[in-house]
Amino acid sequence: MAREIRVSVDDDEVFERMRARKRELDLSWEEVLHRGLRDREGGVEDLGDRIERQVTRRVEQSLGSAFGVDVGGPGDRDPTPGYEPDPPGGVDPAGPSTPGDPTAGTAGTAGTAGGTGGLDEEMETLANAEDAVLAFPTLADEPHNTVPLRVTIETGADGMAVDVVAVRTSRAAADRNRFDRGARRAIAEELAGGGTATLSLAAGEEEYPVVPELSWATEDGHPTVTEVEIVEVRFGD
Template identity: 60%
Template sequence: MAREIRVTVDDDEVFERMRERKQALDLSWEEVLHRGLSDESRADLDLDEQIERHVGQRIRNSLESAFGGLPEQPPDGPAPGGNAPDPPGGVDPAGTATPGDPTPGAGGPAPSAPTELDETVERLESAEDALLTFPFLDDDPRNTVPLRVDLETSADGLSVEVVAVRTGRSVADRNRFERGARQSVAESFATGETARLTLGDGAESYAVVPELAWRTAEGDPTVAEVTIREVVFGD
């Protein structure tokens, strides 16, 4: 039987992940302008005109994406008759919604599909806080790994999926292992020792066999990724 416990993320790990995602996708205005202005066909325009046209085109592209296309305007202003063309959507004199309008009573446009970033944040919010400790190491916060985990219980026992290794100000004193700790961890695991996974406020604690991916930060070993291979019950 699967269980689900929703908690509030009180750390800044979500912000950190969002920032990393933004850095990976963001294109600076300087680079955008550089790309837009490098078109040789615009060599006859001065800088102000190039920027104005480039930004104007970006605005038009955004509007086209939002409204599904903009009506073509006559080259010399409004059509003969003195009336400006209707904006996308609206109501005709008979009171009938024009095609550009959302369906009356539908509450506006349909919401957009969740993005990958939305799903990542949702998973982090839905996961639980946990702390991975190593009984054979010194009792020091640096020798612990704060996690966000999803748990599922079944006839086979308990399975643990690590959603994230927590980072941020509230856990800055953790996951900065002492020199030589990585060797102690490797030797202990090879001789059958287990780590300890403690959930939330400590009401639940399990012996686990983890797989750890290590990095070094200023010479100190740091765990970058954790996979819980087995939860051990009994002696």
């Protein structure tokens, strides 16, 4: 008997972040495949030709082994300048490590072999952060004029430091961060004139005047904040 299993997700920032990381990895693989070139001492070699030659050599060796025929030997080397034998286990599916390849040689990222620690740490940080809302006193008190965030907070003798982990994009925040035309200019003028925004936590039980730096994009004709940095928390304002 078939069973239907439904998973309810109240807040899916983690899933959105994982989808974004998957898109980054897909693009990096596409970049490697389309580049298709490897620097050599004597020039460049087409990646497709290299793979085809290695596969052909493997087939010949397998047939020779099956029929007891000695195929190649110590002198059977690829004539390509700068040729290096295949690594144990076959052709490296990640291709060459070239400058600009975001998946090559980056410690702690999901693009390295066994290096998912970076993504795991990012997910843990996101899960341990708390919800916050950034509002702007110069705009009407409407949800679409606010930016939903996930933040971590540190306090000490120097005051408070707020680290924005993510701009929330989950279904629970779908009615926020869709500003009207003209709102971006009003926010820019307010901040440039020394004004502040309001960071609210715990459903408004904690509020702090802050100075944010905002990065913008446009979605469906509406200005949308894509990144936030809290530069300063101003106590006493």
